[in-house]
Amino acid sequence: MSHANAALTPRARLRLARLIVDEGWPVARAAERYDVSWPTAKRWAVRYAEHGPAAMDDRSSRPHHSPTRTAQPVVRKIVHLRWKQRLGPVQIAGQLAMPASTVHAVLTRCRINRLTHIDRATGEPIRRYEHDRPCAMLHVDVKKYGNIPDGGGWRYVGRAQGERHRRSTAHRTGARNTHYDPRIGTAFVHTVIDDHSRVAYAEIRDDETALTAVDVLHNAVAWFAERGITTERILSDNGSAYKSHAWRDACHQLGILPKKTRPYRPQTNGKVERFHRTMTDGWAKRRFYSSEHARRAALPAWLHHYNHHRPHTATKGQPPITRLTNVPGQYN
Template structure:
């Protein structure tokens, strides 16, 4: 960086302009004296006549107008989707037909908090540890299907603590009565859990999922049978299944289902959920865009929205890893599923 008294800094420009305007020097003489072109000498002399000493400062190179500038209305739509849906730049861009880089610049300009630093349920800023994950992908649908179970606490009638707070949510939970589930501990709710069984194709990220009552070997085996039938109906033949080391997946019933359909079984390393990362990422999407996307007054209300979420995910939601395509775009013979 040059010092304040260098030639053609604001101080040098002022000296040049005063030589021309106040002392009456010709432009060529002033240009030779300050080692600049005649055009440059005229520019600073004209600015001094128009604005005085303040005109010697650098002006912004930003254009006064831009034909391709994003409209304020579209910027408001971007920010609205970020606040209401908590979508990332790529998801918003695919929805609005924009470039993800443009959406990212809009969010940065308005100071939007990074999604991984926010709570999925409330959107409150929460810092999270950054991780770098290596990505892989199978070449064709059916080569590998990730299978997993996600356990979610049921919502009491009236709403739960995530939205209403601990006091009101606990009161609703304590008031919940299920005659088929006696309380084991006094004062604790007997709501139980909903078990979401997933089967996700590695290549297309297409997901088949059901909400079931438990995660026993009989339930997991029956779900796997229905998942195989579903993938077969859309033209996908499963060659390999990846699961964790849960007891339901180590059972003979589950192994029998796979053997009857000539499917190889691959298990993840113990305590390494990253190996089954695609279905784990689906669990996060499921929480952000369905389970905790809005306040639900009861568990039945949330369950009723699950088929619509699954249809949107498979057919309409642009996937970042697929460069904006939907999972259905990568699956052959898929028409009218989940409709």
């Protein structure tokens, strides 16, 4: 592509070459007409005569042969050390007795010069994906939070006071664990994320059994259907609830294809995992809650803010709801 200050664009080059080749203008006269040097005019005329109009575009300046380029066996060693040991250019250069600048050039050429380009757990290149329409795939998972005792948890009131609040709450409810110690329970947040739009649906339940997961699935599918979206697939991990016959039968009844992540590979379900982190920072632990009831009551408002008002980097800085079309009330 021509640079901003180029005297000749590909179209102007073609007109110049045609004046010389087709109409017989002298090279010097044509060069004067287009305000370029005569060698430049002659170069484009020769290219036009030999290869036609297609030759008017810029040619790559990349050399045909680079004798000093790093040998391929050395490149493989550099890539191996980067993937398997997560070493930087200086450390790799020290092991291979070569300049760090050369190692960095190889890493850049292989697109692994930044650790964010590879998976930190396995060293493999990150393969990102996104379905091209809403509800082509939903991601589902469960996030667990310890219930907040009456009066507030230890994160805000301190360990000693938090322990007293926990014991008094357990005394009021009569809940004990297997060792008869005070127990205030766990909040199981069942979350469902649309792969394309990142629109989220969540419910707080008291367990993560198959019956509860199936009930949440029905509610989520109906919630998305109210927004004009038909669910096609659903991706889950290999938890017992999602491996159950009840889950399989419910998906079959709803016309949904159930899919599972690879065992011990939570990155496959990374969109819902990242949402859990956002939910933890934005709702669960954002401020002081005097009770579990107060925290649970705040979830619907935060979900509305997340879906309708919070800018999302995956949707080019727009709220997730903007990727859904024909939502009732969207254009009011």
